[in-house]
Amino acid sequence: MPNAIIIGSGLGGLATALRLSKRGYNVHLVEQYHQAGGRLNQLKKDGFTFDLAPSFFSMSFEFQEFVNDAQIPMPFEFVELDPLYSVNFRDTKKTYKIYKNLDKLAGEFKTVEPNFRKNIEKYLASAGKFYHDTNELVIHKNFKNIAHYLLTLARVPMGHAPKMIRSFWDEVTRHFDSREVKEILSLVAFFLGATPLDTPALYSLLSYTELVHDGYHSVKGGMYKIVEGLVAEMKKQGIDITYHTSIETFEHKGDKVTAFIDQNGKKWSADLFVVNADAAVFRNKIMKKKSFRTEKLDKQKWTLAPFTMYLGIDKKLPELEHHSYFLGDNFEEYAEKIFKNNISLKKPYYYVTNVSKNNTEAAPENHEAVFILCPVPDLRFKTNWDDSEEIGNNILTDLGERIGVDLHAHVVSKTILPPPYWEKSFGLHRGSGLGLAHDLNQIGAFRPSNKDEDFKNVFYVGSSTVPGTGLPMAIISSKLVVERIEQTYGSLH
Ligand SMILES: Cc1cc2nc3c(=O)[nH]c(=O)nc-3n(C[C@H](O)[C@H](O)[C@H](O)COP(=O)(O)OP(=O)(O)OC[C@H]3O[C@@H](n4cnc5c(N)ncnc54)[C@H](O)[C@@H]3O)c2cc1C
Numbered sequence: 001m002p003n004a005i006i007i008g009s010g011l012g013g014l015a016t017a018l019r020l021s022k023r024g025y026n027v028h029l030v031e032q033y034h035q036a037g038g039r040l041n042q043l044k045k046d047g048f049t050f051d052l053a054p055s056f057f058s059m060s061f062e063f064q065e066f067v068n069d070a071q072i073p074m075p076f077e078f079v080e081l082d083p084l085y086s087v088n089f090r091d092t093k094k095t096y097k098i099y100k101n102l103d104k105l106a107g108e109f110k111t112v113e114p115n116f117r118k119n120i121e122k123y124l125a126s127a128g129k130f131y132h133d134t135n136e137l138v139i140h141k142n143f144k145n146i147a148h149y150l151l152t153l154a155r156v157p158m159g160h161a162p163k164m165i166r167s168f169w170d171e172v173t174r175h176f177d178s179r180e181v182k183e184i185l186s187l188v189a190f191f192l193g194a195t196p197l198d199t200p201a202l203y204s205l206l207s208y209t210e211l212v213h214d215g216y217h218s219v220k221g222g223m224y225k226i227v228e229g230l231v232a233e234m235k236k237q238g239i240d241i242t243y244h245t246s247i248e249t250f251e252h253k254g255d256k257v258t259a260f261i262d263q264n265g266k267k268w269s270a271d272l273f274v275v276n277a278d279a280a281v282f283r284n285k286i287m288k289k290k291s292f293r294t295e296k297l298d299k300q301k302w303t304l305a306p307f308t309m310y311l312g313i314d315k316k317l318p319e320l321e322h323h324s325y326f327l328g329d330n331f332e333e334y335a336e337k338i339f340k341n342n343i344s345l346k347k348p349y350y351y352v353t354n355v356s357k358n359n360t361e362a363a364p365e366n367h368e369a370v371f372i373l374c375p376v377p378d379l380r381f382k383t384n385w386d387d388s389e390e391i392g393n394n395i396l397t398d399l400g401e402r403i404g405v406d407l408h409a410h411v412v413s414k415t416i417l418p419p420p421y422w423e424k425s426f427g428l429h430r431g432s433g434l435g436l437a438h439d440l441n442q443i444g445a446f447r448p449s450n451k452d453e454d455f456k457n458v459f460y461v462g463s464s465t466v467p468g469t470g471l472p473m474a475i476i477s478s479k480l481v482v483e484r485i486e487q488t489y490g491s492l493h
Pocket residue numbers: 007008009010011012013030031032033037038039040052053054055056057058245246247248276277278306308373425426427433434461462463464469470471472474
């Protein structure tokens with residue numbers, strides 16, 4: 001049986017382990033952090049339990065495909081979100097609940113966008129067509145090279161071409177009049193870690209997956225149940241993870257890597273290796289590839305960095321929905337300037353999960369566990385985070401005013417994780433939260449490949465390789481990398 005070592009235990013690494021094991025590979029994982037999950041991790045503190053980063057996901061059917069392929073039972077229970085989320089505007093103080101049911105959604109917008117029902121149907125029909133015309137053809141595909149990718153793109157109906165040129169913001173502006181609807185629909189661009197002004201309109205397909213296709217799901221008992229469930233399945237199959245193990249270098253013979261070497265000089269040998277660490281960072285730091293040197297990576301487009309805050313509150317907050325966005329009154333200016341640290345973080349835009357609303361075990365009785373995510377500039381644009389406490393207080397004051405609770409007086413536990421934490425703990429370039437951005441020149445065959453350029457037994461899975469970022473994409477990525485491995489090694493079945 002061939003031996004495979006997976007470097008990193010993020011969702012992409014865990015899913016690849018189970019897919020390979022089912023195909024007869026002997027699999028072992030090494031991980032630099034103290035527990036599995038990568039960014040899909042957990043923080044326990046002062047009696048509160050928080051999911052470290054992801055709080056919900058779309059395209060739940062990708063998990064179904066994965067468990068069918070790995071032949072394991074679904075290791076967690078989905079909770080469908082309804083409403084999907086709510087959005088509050090600072091100036092008008094109005095909150096909109098976002099429903100999948102389009103009649104209910106139209107009701108939310110009846111005063112600001114009277115033609116909403118007609119406009120959204122047109123918008124979603126176009127987004128849905130694009131999704132179905134590209135999902136199997138492009139997103140679920142391994143490409144041999146750029147020519148193969150471009151030839152495949154040529155098979156996408158020409159009518160979609162303008163979506164490659166327009167921005168997401170232009171797309172919503174073509175369909176809707178009100179600032180509220182335009183801003184709310186374009187929030188999905190932030191899920192890609194970018195802003196609607198610099199995200200191509202083709203990602204309006206996310207509006208379709210959000211509002212029509214599959215909505216959003218979280219997990220009963222918290223998102224970390226996904227990881228616990230997968231690790232339990234791995235144990236049954238004899239797949240172990242060695243923690244506190246950071247790969248630093250490697251040895252090779254000809255075009256094959258013979259071993260990766262950790263911080264203690266221990267050699268990890270195998271027939272093949274799958275790298276779940278960031279595919280661009282690993283090629284830079286460990287593989288020392290010139291085409292991925294730091295100056296080159298710095299010139300690429302990276303997704304926004306996370307500034308996250310985990311709060312234990314000594315009272316219930318019925319005012320706070322399960323998932324909410326808090327927007328200001330200068331959306332376009334903010335979106336344009338936030339990346340490059342050209343705007344003050346005194347009145348930031350942020351996202352809040354009231355963790356204990358759906359998951360009561362996350363907080364003691366009559367308490368609330370609250371997670372806040374504020375997208376901020378990465379470490380290229382803001383190096384000093386000594387003001388983290390101040391930024392956290394700005395958010396607490398703002399949120400408190402907006403839900404009518406003096407939050408400062410009720411915080412009994414507070415943890416702030418600024419971009420340097422994300423860079424160091426999970427090896428993310430300059431603390432960028434979601435890896436390489438999804439511009440046209442950084443997706444498909446233009447994204448770092450899931451197959452190494454120099455060594456034929458080294459493969460990659462996860463956010464900065466194909467197809468892209470987010471939990472469903474990590475699952476698709478594991479499918480694509482296993483297909484690549486089978487192309488090289490043949491099926492063991
Ligand atoms: C704040 C935040 C919020 C998010 N919210 C959502 C959300 O709501 N929904 C959603 O779908 N997605 C969300 N995402 C994105 C999602 O978390 C990621 O796309 C996904 O978890 C990435 O999985 P991955 O397989 O690429 O691996 P990662 O999670 O990046 O794991 C890679 C692993 O490799 C390890 N590693 C790195 N270098 C080495 C080395 N040299 N040696 C050994 N180990 C190494 C790391 O420690 C890490 O554990 C969010 C991300 C962030 C940061």
